[in-house]
Amino acid sequence: MLENIQELIDQYIDLSFSVHRKGESLIRDQIGSDLTNDQHYILRYISQAKSCTSSELAEEFDVKKSAITAIINRMWEKGLVERTRDEKDRRVVYLTLTDKGNQLYVDCEERIYKLVESFIKKFDPKEIKQFLETYKKLNQILIESKDYKVEE
Amino acid sequence: MLENIQELIDQYIDLSFSVHRKGESLIRDQIGSDLTNDQHYILRYISQAKSCTSSELAEEFDVKKSAITAIINRMWEKGLVERTRDEKDRRVVYLTLTDKGNQLYVDCEERIYKLVESFIKKFDPKEIKQFLETYKKLNQILIESKDYKVEE
DNA sequence: CGTTAATAGTTAACTAGTTGAATAATTAAT
């Protein structure tokens, strides 16, 4: 049985807030000012998926489709993404990166890798692997309890 | 030496994004619709500090003071926080929670505790402690490298 | 077949959070 469960929870909430905030801030500084963090994550997702739809992004990022439309519009204005209609099902629009988008992604990743690499060196490899294992488990639990409600 | 350092970094980025997004979403559902996540964190901070200033919040949350002013304005309109001028140094404004703010905080925390508690049960206590240790270390490194720049 | 559902995406109005620049009020420095 855990003692001080309340303390653990407080620690986790404070840490997760702080780490996320400071991590985002570092990445923002690192990737330069022309791309917001959200746009970077979208860039990242499309790059890895090669091609995807608005619905897919909305599902993945847990936001409404209209929010995706807005963010894609801004990235489209910057010449980073392309929209192509599916000829079979003309409701569907495929999102892909332009050459400029791809290049920007590669540049960002290189910088982020250097950044995270310099941090990773400060940890024991075993410690990192254990950390990631637990993190992965936590993520899985969060996914499974998407519509979880604590009973009153 | 770590093999597949690139893969580890990718894993971490994807996980931290996903966990944060889904965690925030769960907390938002849990605390009800009248408080945004950011407002909840501010509420939390002021409650624990008893009293604080805008500058302190801006420093802690890593945003400009004008952003804090805006958030505090919205919370003030909801009757959650009070502003009191320091009589010694009349530039300073102290922020404290009203009774309503305190009550809301207590209610939110109770719900969040129940939520996190139900998740914590799914982990080995030892695993949690190790996880938090590494997380704490990561946070410390992030704090220390606030203005870190990767050399080109 | 034709009408009704459902799906994919967009648009518009609104709220929240953020920055940056300008400002007001006050205190510190010399």
Added chain:
DNA sequence: ATTAATTATTCAACTAGTTAACTATTAACG
């Protein structure tokens, strides 16, 4: 006493999110 610096605010402009209404298209099925 004048100039600096500090604390907080206001304002304009922007990103990101929601809800609701809408368009266009496809699916369902009597």
